[in-house]
Structure formats: C-alpha cells, structure tokens
Amino acid sequence: MNTSIIGSGNVAWHLGKALQQAGHKIVAVYSPTPSHRKELAEELVSAMTLDSLDMRNIDAELFLIAVPDAALASVAAQLQVPAGAIVAHTSGSQPLAALRGIAGAQTSVFYPLQTFSKSKPVDFKNIPILLEATVPETLHPLQLVANSISEQVYEVSSTKRKHLHLAAVFACNFTNHLLGISRELLQQADLPYTLLQPLIQETIAKAMQQHPFDVQTGPAVRQDQNVIEEHLKLLQDQPLYQQVYQLLSQSIQVQHPKE
Amino acid sequence: MNTSIIGSGNVAWHLGKALQQAGHKIVAVYSPTPSHRKELAEELVSAMTLDSLDMRNIDAELFLIAVPDAALASVAAQLQVPAGAIVAHTSGSQPLAALRGIAGAQTSVFYPLQTFSKSKPVDFKNIPILLEATVPETLHPLQLVANSISEQVYEVSSTKRKHLHLAAVFACNFTNHLLGISRELLQQADLPYTLLQPLIQETIAKAMQQHPFDVQTGPAVRQDQNVIEEHLKLLQDQPLYQQVYQLLSQSIQVQHPKE
Numbered sequence: 001m002n003t004s005i006i007g008s009g010n011v012a013w014h015l016g017k018a019l020q021q022a023g024h025k026i027v028a029v030y031s032p033t034p035s036h037r038k039e040l041a042e043e044l045v046s047a048m049t050l051d052s053l054d055m056r057n058i059d060a061e062l063f064l065i066a067v068p069d070a071a072l073a074s075v076a077a078q079l080q081v082p083a084g085a086i087v088a089h090t091s092g093s094q095p096l097a098a099l100r101g102i103a104g105a106q107t108s109v110f111y112p113l114q115t116f117s118k119s120k121p122v123d124f125k126n127i128p129i130l131l132e133a134t135v136p137e138t139l140h141p142l143q144l145v146a147n148s149i150s151e152q153v154y155e156v157s158s159t160k161r162k163h164l165h166l167a168a169v170f171a172c173n174f175t176n177h178l179l180g181i182s183r184e185l186l187q188q189a190d191l192p193y194t195l196l197q198p199l200i201q202e203t204i205a206k207a208m209q210q211h212p213f214d215v216q217t218g219p220a221v222r223q224d225q226n227v228i229e230e231h232l233k234l235l236q237d238q239p240l241y242q243q244v245y246q247l248l249s250q251s252i253q254v255q256h257p258k259e
Numbered sequence: 260m261n262t263s264i265i266g267s268g269n270v271a272w273h274l275g276k277a278l279q280q281a282g283h284k285i286v287a288v289y290s291p292t293p294s295h296r297k298e299l300a301e302e303l304v305s306a307m308t309l310d311s312l313d314m315r316n317i318d319a320e321l322f323l324i325a326v327p328d329a330a331l332a333s334v335a336a337q338l339q340v341p342a343g344a345i346v347a348h349t350s351g352s353q354p355l356a357a358l359r360g361i362a363g364a365q366t367s368v369f370y371p372l373q374t375f376s377k378s379k380p381v382d383f384k385n386i387p388i389l390l391e392a393t394v395p396e397t398l399h400p401l402q403l404v405a406n407s408i409s410e411q412v413y414e415v416s417s418t419k420r421k422h423l424h425l426a427a428v429f430a431c432n433f434t435n436h437l438l439g440i441s442r443e444l445l446q447q448a449d450l451p452y453t454l455l456q457p458l459i460q461e462t463i464a465k466a467m468q469q470h471p472f473d474v475q476t477g478p479a480v481r482q483d484q485n486v487i488e489e490h491l492k493l494l495q496d497q498p499l500y501q502q503v504y505q506l507l508s509q510s511i512q513v514q515h516p517k518e
Contacts, residue, residue, distance in 0.1 A: 164450055177475060178429045179429075179430055191419060196423075220428075
C-alpha cells in the first residue's frame with residue numbers, strides 16, 4: 001500500500017522501515033525539521049520529503065501519523081489528505097476521536113505496542129499491533145498492512161486501549177523506576193549492578209509463565225516484620241523510597257492476606 | 260569436598276545437585292520430614308539421610324545449611340559438627356553472626372543469589388555466589404567449591420549483603436507485584452496478558468543495558484498531567500493501586516525534575 005509518514009521520531013523510523021521491508025512503498029515523509037525528514041527519507045528510499053501538512057496531492061492510500069502525543073491535536077487540525085484516504089495515528093494513549101477533524105478521511109488507529117529507540121533494531125514480527133477504525137470498511141486494509149509486518153494483530157477499542165496503557169505504566173514505566181532505585185541502592189553500597197541481573201531475569205521469566213501474584217516472594221508476603229523494619233531503617237535518609245517500600249509492602253500484604 | 264546438606268527445600272535441592280555434578284560427594288542430607296530427606300537423597304546418589312542435627316560423626320568438611328530464614332536460629336542452636344568443619348548458611352538476609360553458637364566450626368556464608376523452584380532447572384554457571392567467612396582461612400576452600408559451580412563468585416560482608424537484599428526487594432519482589440497489578444488490570448479490561456509481554460521484555464532488556472533512570476518513559480516523566488488524571492480516574496475503585504500510581508509517579512518526577 002502506498003504510504004505517507006507524518007513524523008520522524010522513533011516510531012516513524014522503525015515503522016517506516018518495517019513497512020518498506022514488507023514491500024509497501026513509502027511515498028512521502030513529513031517533518032517540520034528539515035534534517036529530520038531528510039534523514040528518514042534516506043532510509044526510506046522511495047520517499048520524497050514534505051514540509052507541509054497539505055497532502056491532498058500525495059499519491060498514497062495510507063497516512064500514518066507518528067508524532068508525540070502533545071503534537072497530535074495540532075497535526076490533526078492541519079492535515080489534509082486525498083478524499084477517502086485512510087489516516088491512522090500510532091499513539092497508545094490517544095483516542096480515535098483525536099483525528100475527528102480530518103475532512104474526508106477514514107480515521108483509524110495503528111498502534112505498535114513497543115518502546116522504540118532508533119539505535120536498537122526491533123523485530124516487528126513479535127510486536128502487537130492494535131487497530132481501531134471509525135468505519136468497519138477501513139479495518140480490512142489496515143489488517144492487511146499490519147499482518148504484513150506482525151504476527152500479532154488485534155482490534156482494540158479506544159476504551160480498552162486506555163486500560164492497556166494504564167497496565168503498561170505499571171508493568172513498564174513503574175517497573176523501570178524500581179529497577180533504577182535498586183541500581184541506585186547498589187551503587188550506594190558500592191556493589192556492581194550485574195549482581196542482580198540473573199535474579200531480575202529469572203523473576204521476569206517466572207512472571208511471564210505464571211500469574212505474578214502466585215509466585216510472589218520476599219519479606220512482605222512472608223510477613224517478615226524484622227526484615228521489613230531493618231530495610232526501612234536502611235532507607236531512613238531516603239524518605240520517598242521508604243514510602244515506596246512501605247506502600248508496596250502493604251499492597252503485597254493486602255493481596256496475600258496472612259494464612 | 261565432602262559435603263553435608265541441612266535442609267531439603269529449593270535451595271538444598273538445586274545446590275546439592277549442582278555440587279554433585281561438579282564432582283563433590285554429598286555424604287548426608289538432613290530434614291526433619293522423612294519423605295523430604297528421602298526424596299532429596301534419591302537425587303544425591305551418595306547421600307545417607309539423617310534425622311538428627313548431631314553430625315559429629317559425619318565424614319564431611321562442609322556443612323551447608325539451606326533452611327527457611329525463620330528456622331535458622333533453631334538449627335544453629337542444635338547443630339553439632341566435627342571440630343574444624345566449615346559450616347555455611349545460604350541465606351541472603353541473615354548475617355554471618357546467626358551461626359555464632361555452633362561450637363568448633365568455621366562459620367561462613369555461601370549465598371547463591373537466585374530464586375529457585377524445584378520444577379525449573381537452573382544453570383548455576385551464571386548465578387552469583389556470595390561468600391563470607393569468620394576467619395580468612397575458610398574463604399579459600401569456600402571459593403574453590405563456589406568456583407566449581409559458578410563463574411560469578413564474590414566476597415561480600417553481612418552489611419553489604421543486607422543492602423543487596425534491600426535492592427533485590429525493589430528489583431524483584433516489588434517489580435513482580437507491579438507485574439501482577441498490570442495483569443489484573445488487563446483481566447479487568449478483558450485483554451490478554453500476552454499483549455504486554457514484548458513490551459515488558461524490551462523494558463527489562465533496556466534497563467540491563469543502561470541506567471533505568473536514563474531511559475525512563477511514560478506520562479510521569481513527560482509531566483503529562485492529563486494522562487495521569489485519566490489513569491487515576493480509571494483506578495478510582497482500587498484506592499490502594501491509585502496510591503501506588505500516585506506515589507511512583509511522584510518518585511519518578513522527583514528523580515526527573517521538569518526541564
């Protein structure tokens with residue numbers, strides 16, 4: 001499918017390359033920053049660069065918007081596409097209705113559920129792609145495109161995608177923060193972070209195989225008050241981490257009441 | 260080295276098998292539960308089963324205590340070993356001093372830093388083993404034993420081991436709990452947990468390569484108050500999860516002040 005990409009960040013970069021590799025023609029790349037659109041167009045060999053959101057004359061059936069969430073409303077207000085073209089945003093947190101204002105377009109969502117960095121190649125095959133369309137007829141062509149790069153394609157409503165995004169904040173953003181705290185605590189004790197890596201990997205591997213609540217370990221679930229109090233003492237100069245320790249221990253204990 | 264194992268749980272099971280495979284002779288296995296000691300002795304072909312902690316006549320140089328933390332004091336109070344034998348406990352949270360009372364023994368710690376389940380085989384080669392000894396002469400034989408099963412052997416004091424244990428609570432126990440919450444949130448929205456797995460795996464892989472604070476993503480670090488408030492609204496019937504969301508977002512924002 002002839003595709004035009006609006007944006008030049010990590011998602012635009014990886015998605016554009018995956019689509020090109022699957023045989024789709026990337027006809028145009030838009031970015032307000034000249035060097036950014038040029039850099040991406042060098043990767044997407046058939047793409048011209050655009051500095052305007054008036055795309056009424058672009059020969060494409062699919063327009064993928066891959067811009068920061070905060071820029072989406074402004075892009076949607078300015079974007080003009082050929083009548084009947086499919087326009088999809090790629091955001092996890094924004095509803096389909098964010099594209100409401102685009103005249104004559106079949107608005108939809110094409111959300112690849114992964115965290116991207118330009119420097120790190122990704123295998124799209126295993127990345128879930130979540131689709132949503134305003135009218136059912138749009139769904140089939142979107143599914144064909146999604147299936148051409150991924151083996152995990154789902155139709156998910158804006159409401160469900162919002163719940164999914166909330167779950168991802170717990171599973172990824174908060175988890176990452178806790179790993180950062182653990183790294184800081186090791187540094188303070190002059191211990192190498194590599195010490196904890198096998199344990200972290202095994203914890204995650206177990207949590208993938210079983211419900212994490214069923215394999216919970218540690219002082220909180222053991223109701224080991226001596227160890228908990230010693231840990232809180234070690235954290236006495238870091239009151240926010242002390243609060244995090246207390247609240248998560250409490251949450252674990254509410255989840256696993258004493259037998 | 261001729262070794263005797265006190266305990267028959269997950270650590271005793273995996274450590275015993277790894278030592279046997281490395282060519283050490285496991286001469287005896289103690290457990291207060293007949294079926295448990297019998298079951299383990301079937302795995303450790305040269306081992307006799309013991310129902311008493313009077314081991315003065317056991318022909319072993321190393322006595323490894325692998326019992327629950329709560330049972331360690333009682334085992335240490337009853338254990339009797341040949342004069343000069345090395346006695347090591349395998350606990351992450353207990354100090355070396357927990358073995359103080361064992362007469363005539365060279366007390367020490369032999370702590371494999373991993374979470375074990377009997378049903379899941381582990382590769383000891385990559386499991387850090389943390390050693391500590393009351394007298395320096397004990398350290399060398401312990402190192403030989405540890406090096407025979409693992410490539411990651413460290414000498415770590417009781418104080419440092421306590422900090423390490425605290426860091427592990429954040430990195431593993433708390434992380435596991437957050438993964439459990441995310442799974443529950445997905446279930447409530449009738450979404451499959453598999454959706455989040457690629458994202459979780461990529462998050463962990465990144466956090467292993469870089470300092471997690473340097474790769475933090477999500478609404479808190481973006482100071483995206485709209486999304487944060489929507490998420491808190493979704494959690495309104497789960498006040499404890501709401502508190503966890505607020506406190507971790509606050510902790511992320513303190514760590515990453517607005518530019």
